[in-house]
Amino acid sequence: MTPIVSFVNQKGGVGKTSTTLGIASAALTSSLKVLVVDTDPQANATAALGAGDHVEFDLNDLIEANTNSVNAVQEVITPSSWSETIDVLPASLDLAKRDGDTTPMVEFRLRKALQLVAPSYDLILVDCSPSVGKLVMSSLIASTHVIVVTEPSAPALAGVENLRDTISAIQEYGNPELEVAGVVVNRSNNTREARFRIDELQEALGSDVLRPHIPSRSIVSEAMGAQQPVHAYLSRSRDVSEIYDKLLKQIISTGKQTADNARSDLGGGARQ
Ligand SMILES: Nc1ncnc2c1ncn2[C@@H]1O[C@H](COP(=O)(O)OP(=O)(O)OP(=O)(O)O)[C@@H](O)[C@H]1O
Ligand SMILES: [Mg+2]
Incomplete structure (x- = not known):
C-alpha cells in the first residue's frame, strides 16, 4: 500500500x-518514485516543482471529470523539472471553484483518482491549502496519513487542536483509515519562546510531535524560488536536508507499519 500523506494547517x-x-527532495535522493499532489489553488508546489508553465490539465479538470480511468488520471500527471522520479498532479487558480462545489460526494473524487495511480508510486505527498474547506477534506479523505505542519508561535499553535477535531471528523465519517503521522515543527529556533511553545504542543499532543524540528534557513525559500530540490545545494543546505531525510524515514516507516498492520488484520502476517 503506497503511503499518501497530506500536509495540513x-x-x-x-x-x-x-x-x-x-x-x-529527500525522496529524490533516496530514488523513490514520488507523486506530489497540489490541492492548493495558489499552486506554489506546482511552480516550485517546475510544472506550472506547461500543464494542459490540472487537478480541477480531474475532479470535474470524475473519471474511473487510470489513463485519464495519468494524462493530468506531469513530470517535475527536478527529476523523472518526481511527478506532479498540478493545481491552478481554477481549483478555487471546487471549494464551493456542492455536488454530492465530490470530496471523494480525489481519493478515487489517487487510488487508480497509487500502485505506480512509492510515496504520494499532498500539499494542502491554508483552510479547512472542501479541498482539504478531499485531501484528508484521499490520504492514508496526515502531518500537521506548524511553527512554534502562539498564533500558529492555536489552530492545531482545532485541526485535530477536523481530522477526527474525517476519521469518523469519511476515511476511518486516516492516521495522524505527527506534527512537524517548522522554523524552529532555539529561543525561549520557541522552546516554551514546543513544550506546550508536546504536552497537548503527546508523542505526536516529530523530531528533529526544521530550523529557519534562507536556503529553503531560495530552493523554492529557484525551482530546485533543497538537497541540490549540497553543503549550503546540508543541515536542513538531513532533517528532511530523517522526517522521510519516519514517514516511510509509519507507512510500512500501517501496511503490516493491515496485512495482519487480514490474517496475512507481515509478508512483503
Ligand atoms: N524552514 C524555513 N526556513 C526559511 N524559510 C522558510 C522555511 N519554511 C518555509 N519558509 C518560507 O516561508 C514562506 C512560507 O512557506 P510555505 O509556502 O511553505 O508555507 P505554506 O504553509 O505552504 O503557506 P500557504 O498556507 O500560503 O500555502 C515561503 O517563502 C517559504 O520559502
Ligand atoms: Mg503552501
Whole structure:
C-alpha cells in the first residue's frame, strides 16, 4: 500500500509547501518514485516543482471529470523539472471553484483518482491549502496519513487542536483509515519562546510531535524560488536536508507499519 500523506494547517505560511518539497527532495535522493499532489489553488508546489508553465490539465479538470480511468488520471500527471522520479498532479487558480462545489460526494473524487495511480508510486505527498474547506477534506479523505505542519508561535499553535477535531471528523465519517503521522515543527529556533511553545504542543499532543524540528534557513525559500530540490545545494543546505531525510524515514516507516498492520488484520502476517 503506497503511503499518501497530506500536509495540513489552516494557518497560512507555516511551511506546508516547503515541508512537502523538502520531503520530496529527500525522496529524490533516496530514488523513490514520488507523486506530489497540489490541492492548493495558489499552486506554489506546482511552480516550485517546475510544472506550472506547461500543464494542459490540472487537478480541477480531474475532479470535474470524475473519471474511473487510470489513463485519464495519468494524462493530468506531469513530470517535475527536478527529476523523472518526481511527478506532479498540478493545481491552478481554477481549483478555487471546487471549494464551493456542492455536488454530492465530490470530496471523494480525489481519493478515487489517487487510488487508480497509487500502485505506480512509492510515496504520494499532498500539499494542502491554508483552510479547512472542501479541498482539504478531499485531501484528508484521499490520504492514508496526515502531518500537521506548524511553527512554534502562539498564533500558529492555536489552530492545531482545532485541526485535530477536523481530522477526527474525517476519521469518523469519511476515511476511518486516516492516521495522524505527527506534527512537524517548522522554523524552529532555539529561543525561549520557541522552546516554551514546543513544550506546550508536546504536552497537548503527546508523542505526536516529530523530531528533529526544521530550523529557519534562507536556503529553503531560495530552493523554492529557484525551482530546485533543497538537497541540490549540497553543503549550503546540508543541515536542513538531513532533517528532511530523517522526517522521510519516519514517514516511510509509519507507512510500512500501517501496511503490516493491515496485512495482519487480514490474517496475512507481515509478508512483503
Ligand atoms: N524552514 C524555513 N526556513 C526559511 N524559510 C522558510 C522555511 N519554511 C518555509 N519558509 C518560507 O516561508 C514562506 C512560507 O512557506 P510555505 O509556502 O511553505 O508555507 P505554506 O504553509 O505552504 O503557506 P500557504 O498556507 O500560503 O500555502 C515561503 O517563502 C517559504 O520559502
Ligand atoms: Mg503552501
